[in-house]
Amino acid sequence: MKINNKKHRVLPGFGLSMGYTIIYLSLIVLIPVTILFLKASTMSLADFWETITNERVIASFKVTFLTSFIAALVNAVFGALIAWVLVRYDFFGKKVVDALVDLPFALPTAVAGIALTSIYAPNGWFGQYFELLGVKIAFTQWGIIVALTFIGFPFVVRSVQPVLQDMDFQYEEAARTLGANSIQTFLKIIFPAILPALLTGFALAFARALGEYGSVVFISGNMPMKTEIVPLLIITKLEQFDYAGAAAIASVMLLCSFFLLFAINYWQWRSAKKHQAG
Numbered sequence: 001m002k003i004n005n006k007k008h009r010v011l012p013g014f015g016l017s018m019g020y021t022i023i024y025l026s027l028i029v030l031i032p033v034t035i036l037f038l039k040a041s042t043m044s045l046a047d048f049w050e051t052i053t054n055e056r057v058i059a060s061f062k063v064t065f066l067t068s069f070i071a072a073l074v075n076a077v078f079g080a081l082i083a084w085v086l087v088r089y090d091f092f093g094k095k096v097v098d099a100l101v102d103l104p105f106a107l108p109t110a111v112a113g114i115a116l117t118s119i120y121a122p123n124g125w126f127g128q129y130f131e132l133l134g135v136k137i138a139f140t141q142w143g144i145i146v147a148l149t150f151i152g153f154p155f156v157v158r159s160v161q162p163v164l165q166d167m168d169f170q171y172e173e174a175a176r177t178l179g180a181n182s183i184q185t186f187l188k189i190i191f192p193a194i195l196p197a198l199l200t201g202f203a204l205a206f207a208r209a210l211g212e213y214g215s216v217v218f219i220s221g222n223m224p225m226k227t228e229i230v231p232l233l234i235i236t237k238l239e240q241f242d243y244a245g246a247a248a249i250a251s252v253m254l255l256c257s258f259f260l261l262f263a264i265n266y267w268q269w270r271s272a273k274k275h276q277a278g
Contacts, residue, residue, distance in 0.1 A: 033254065036247055036250055036251055036254065037247075037251055039243060039244060039247035040244065040247040040248045040250075040251045042244050043244045043245075043248060047244075048248050051245045051248045051249065052248055052249060052252050055225075056224055056225060056228070056233070057230075057233065057249060059224070059225045059226075059228070060228050060229060060230045060232075060233045061230060061252075063141060063144070063226075063227060063228065063229055064210060064229045064230040064231075064253075065210070065256075066141070067141055067144040067145050067148055067209070067229075068148055068206055068209035068210050068212075069206060070145050071144075071145050071148035071149040071152055071205070071206075071209050072148075072152060072202050072203075072205040072206035072209060073202070074145070074149050075149055075152045075153040075155070075156045075201070075202070075205045076156055076198055076201065076202045076205070078153065079153045079154075079155070079156025079157045079160065079201060079205075080156060080160050080194065080198055080201075082101065082153070082157050083156070083157045083160040083161040083164055084160075084164060086098055086101075086157070086161060087161060087164040087165050088164070101153075101154050101157050101158070102154055102158075103154075104150055104151045104152075104153070104154050105154055108214065109151060109212065109213070109214030109215040110214040110215070110218070112147070112150060112151065112214070112215040113147060113214055113215035113216065113217060113218035113219055114218055116138075116143070116146060116147055116150065116215065116218070116219050117138055117143075117218045117219045120137035120138045120143060120146060120219065121138045121139075122136065122138065124138070138219050138221070139219070139220065139221030139223075139227065140221070140227060141220075141226075141227055143219040143220060143221075143227075144216050144219065144220050144227060144229065146219065147212070147215040147216045147219050147220075148209040148212055148215075148216065150215065151208065151209070151212055151215055152204075152205035152206075152208050152209050153205070155201045155204040155205040155208060156198065156201030156202065156204075156205055157201070158201070159197045159198070159200045159201030159204065160194050160197045160198055160201060162197075163193060163194050163196075163197040164194065167190070167193055171189050172185055172189055172190070175188065175189050195271075196267075196268045196271055199264055199267065199268070200264060200268065202264075203260055203261055203264040206260060207257045207260060207261060210230075210253060210256065210257055211231060211253070211257070212229075212231065213229070213231040213232065213235070216229055216231075216232075217229075217232055220232075230249060230253055233249060234246045234249050234250055237249065
């Protein structure tokens with residue numbers, strides 16, 4: 001009796017699958033990115049440097065990176081807390097709360113921007129109370145941080161949540177048996193386990209915030225040198241038909257995002273390698 005030992009694959013073989021992968025990535029990512037850099041390369045080095053070091057451009061870079069970093073940091077803290085609550089506790093309406101986490105993914109960013117502006121405006125639901133305290137949210141950098149926090153927190157929650165779900169409770173019980181308190185158990189057992197996922201969520205939220213436009217353009221006020229973000233400046237360049245200038249600014253933002261993601265992935269690779277060696 002002849003036995004057929006040939007392995008049957010559900011998906012096509014490596015060659016065909018790899019071909020589809022390269023074609024797809026080329027059409028969606030590689031070709032547009034390459035064209036962006038090619039467009040920026042049409043400028044001379046002096047013109048490129050003058051464009052990206054313009055006083056208004058530098059101010060926009062500062063606003064964008066500062067607000068994006070603060071928003072990603074806030075999301076890292078509270079996103080991890082939300083993930084912890086969703087995984088470790090059972091309560092009425094848990095599934096509703098879990099579904100609401102993904103709302104910023106589904107909600108159009110322009111709608112989010114209009115809603116946040118109406119809420120945090122000086123005469124808005126929340127803004128009027130902040131106004132009494134002398135704090136202005138809308139049309140300031142604080143408003144930008146609020147908008148970026150809103151659109152970025154699902155990245156942290158969805159990055160940390162699966163790690164917490166897969167964690168073995170035995171390690172925590174063993175730590176308590178050996179006399180560790182809650183803080184020591186968290187710092188020695190839980191935090192090292194979720195740190196790679198937390199950094200991934202932070203990096204994704206930060207990278208997402210760097211390119212956000214729709215939700216920020218309404219609440220920021222778009223004041224040059226104060227609340228103008230880089231994506232808005234790029235749109236302004238395009239409206240002025242300065243395509244090379246827009247490409248130059250966009251290429252700098254793209255390189256910064258690539259560097260951030262590469263650094264996080266490299267750190268995760270080193271951590272995984274060290275953990276396997278240990």
